[in-house]
Amino acid sequence: MQSGYDGPLPAHLGEVIVRTGGIEKYFGDNHVLRGVDLEVRQREAVMILGRSGSGKTTLLRCINFLEEPTVGWVEIDGLRMEADPLHQRNRAHQEQIRQLRLRAGMLFQDFNLFPHMTVLANCIEAPTRVRGVGKDEAVASAERYLDKVGLLNKRDEYPARLSGGQKQRVAIARALCMEPKVLLFDEPTSALDPELIGEVLKVMEDLAHEGTTMIVVTHEMHFAREAADRVVFMEEGVICEQGPPEQILDHPRQDGTRRFLRRFLEDRA
Amino acid sequence: MTTSAAPATSTARPEILDRIDASQRRKRTWFRIQFIAVWIGLVGALIYGLWATDNIDLEWMGTWAPFILGGTAVTVLVCVTSIILATALAIIGAISRLSSNAVVYSVASLYVSLVRGTPLLVQIFFVYFALPQMGVRLDALLCGILALGFNYGAYMTEVFRAGIQAVPRGQREAAQALGMPERNIMRRIVLPQAFRIVTPAIGNDFVAMIKDSALVSTIAVQELLWRAQRAGTQTFHTLQALLIAALVYWVLTIIFSYFQERLERRMARGDR
Numbered sequence A: 001m002q003s004g005y006d007g008p009l010p011a012h013l014g015e016v017i018v019r020t021g022g023i024e025k026y027f028g029d030n031h032v033l034r035g036v037d038l039e040v041r042q043r044e045a046v047m048i049l050g051r052s053g054s055g056k057t058t059l060l061r062c063i064n065f066l067e068e069p070t071v072g073w074v075e076i077d078g079l080r081m082e083a084d085p086l087h088q089r090n091r092a093h094q095e096q097i098r099q100l101r102l103r104a105g106m107l108f109q110d111f112n113l114f115p116h117m118t119v120l121a122n123c124i125e126a127p128t129r130v131r132g133v134g135k136d137e138a139v140a141s142a143e144r145y146l147d148k149v150g151l152l153n154k155r156d157e158y159p160a161r162l163s164g165g166q167k168q169r170v171a172i173a174r175a176l177c178m179e180p181k182v183l184l185f186d187e188p189t190s191a192l193d194p195e196l197i198g199e200v201l202k203v204m205e206d207l208a209h210e211g212t213t214m215i216v217v218t219h220e221m222h223f224a225r226e227a228a229d230r231v232v233f234m235e236e237g238v239i240c241e242q243g244p245p246e247q248i249l250d251h252p253r254q255d256g257t258r259r260f261l262r263r264f265l266e267d268r269a
Numbered sequence B: 001m002t003t004s005a006a007p008a009t010s011t012a013r014p015e016i017l018d019r020i021d022a023s024q025r026r027k028r029t030w031f032r033i034q035f036i037a038v039w040i041g042l043v044g045a046l047i048y049g050l051w052a053t054d055n056i057d058l059e060w061m062g063t064w065a066p067f068i069l070g071g072t073a074v075t076v077l078v079c080v081t082s083i084i085l086a087t088a089l090a091i092i093g094a095i096s097r098l099s100s101n102a103v104v105y106s107v108a109s110l111y112v113s114l115v116r117g118t119p120l121l122v123q124i125f126f127v128y129f130a131l132p133q134m135g136v137r138l139d140a141l142l143c144g145i146l147a148l149g150f151n152y153g154a155y156m157t158e159v160f161r162a163g164i165q166a167v168p169r170g171q172r173e174a175a176q177a178l179g180m181p182e183r184n185i186m187r188r189i190v191l192p193q194a195f196r197i198v199t200p201a202i203g204n205d206f207v208a209m210i211k212d213s214a215l216v217s218t219i220a221v222q223e224l225l226w227r228a229q230r231a232g233t234q235t236f237h238t239l240q241a242l243l244i245a246a247l248v249y250w251v252l253t254i255i256f257s258y259f260q261e262r263l264e265r266r267m268a269r270g271d272r
């Protein structure tokens, strides 16, 4: 079942915008991804769950080719990239990877804001220099997104002066400034103190409800239940089970999913 | 950022805070006074010691000091241009040493190996004496600058390479994920952070270079040391002449260190 839903699609979803086909990834002899086919539709929020080491981060990084898949392909908004593990690519292909990345914004565990630039400069760097947006327009759009994440008053601060939660929110604004087709989140709150997690999840939840297409690797079950259209459970490099959050979290069918959820609840208790 | 307005009923700033400030100010001032006193004391003792040897001839100073000091401009010119050349070479060298292009990598590695493996003095002689035999005839000053620049460029290549590698991988990845092209990533994201990491090490190299610039006196560039030797040997006042030159080198390094410190402080803006 490619769409990931047993029944009819939720009405608010659009066309398929992200597709991966048979993605496999080896690190040396370590077979980390073993054939992942994933389809994500416009306005869909997909949450990826799975045990540590199951390949969630690797899958996310393969989608924007920060990690080169060993086998398979990725398509975002009509642009399709085949894996090229032998690096036979020429410049034109490198350029294509860049075009692919322009369609996907990525959020990292450790934020990766540029420390030598102010918050505003972080946000307008890529739009002005890569997308060729005029300075005024870039600033206006950056201010709009900073306002959206509630940090307009920090626009002239350097990242080192921000809390972890604020940094991640700036990173979200920075990604949004590139007007990507999809946002990829890799455990965006796992490096945060517990009391700062909420403010980031709130921003993400708002984005999801506004219809931002996103793929989120997370361990925040409650958040997944609230914000996800679909939960994907990964195990040993394959998608083991997927479906609406109520189905996967409350009535898992696969043993792997059940074991994961049981252990997860025990850890919490 | 805007500080939140104090509540209307807030009490005044506790007096102890003022006293802490004042005590810290006093400590800082006292430290400075001691610092200056120690320097004046030790340098004074040194000068007195020299004076007591009866080797200081004030009349000679009056006539020859201006001649020697006239070399300062040449020394500064040699240093500044060599530093610029060395920095440019080091950036290119470091990027090449990290390149996946085998030819580029090999050329850069040979450069570093060869230059670091041979004495600077030999390199200076090579540029000055050997190049003309290959049909390249250059002005002595230019030879000196080239030799110094290439020499320090090789050392600094390794410093820059380490600096670039010390920039966290996530920085490059974040820029890639934003769709920035490779040259943009290097120029806008990696190099500025690498610069900040290497400034102290590069500063050390520059101080060393200011003094190594004295070696170009051997190919008759009329800088400080050349003039000091000329004046000293002509009038049998070698020690005094060299002392004047040494003093100028010292002052130059102090001035340089001052600017370096200011630069480091400015670049640290984003750190807090």
Ligand SMILES: Nc1ncnc2c1ncn2[C@@H]1O[C@H](COP(=O)(O)OP(=O)(O)OP(=O)(O)O)[C@@H](O)[C@H]1O
Pocket (backbone or CB within 6 Å): A027, A030, A032, A050, A051, A052, A053, A054, A055, A056, A057, A058, A059
């Ligand atoms: N750059 C790399 N080089 C070698 N092995 C890697 C690399 N990145 C990941 N791996 C390996 O791939 C496997 C999957 O890693 P991945 O980071 O995708 O897991 P994950 O599901 O994101 O786990 P976690 O929940 O701990 O983040 C692990 O065994 C890991 O050791």
Ligand SMILES: [Mg+2]
Pocket (backbone or CB within 6 Å): A056, A057, A058, A187
């Ligand atoms: Mg991970």
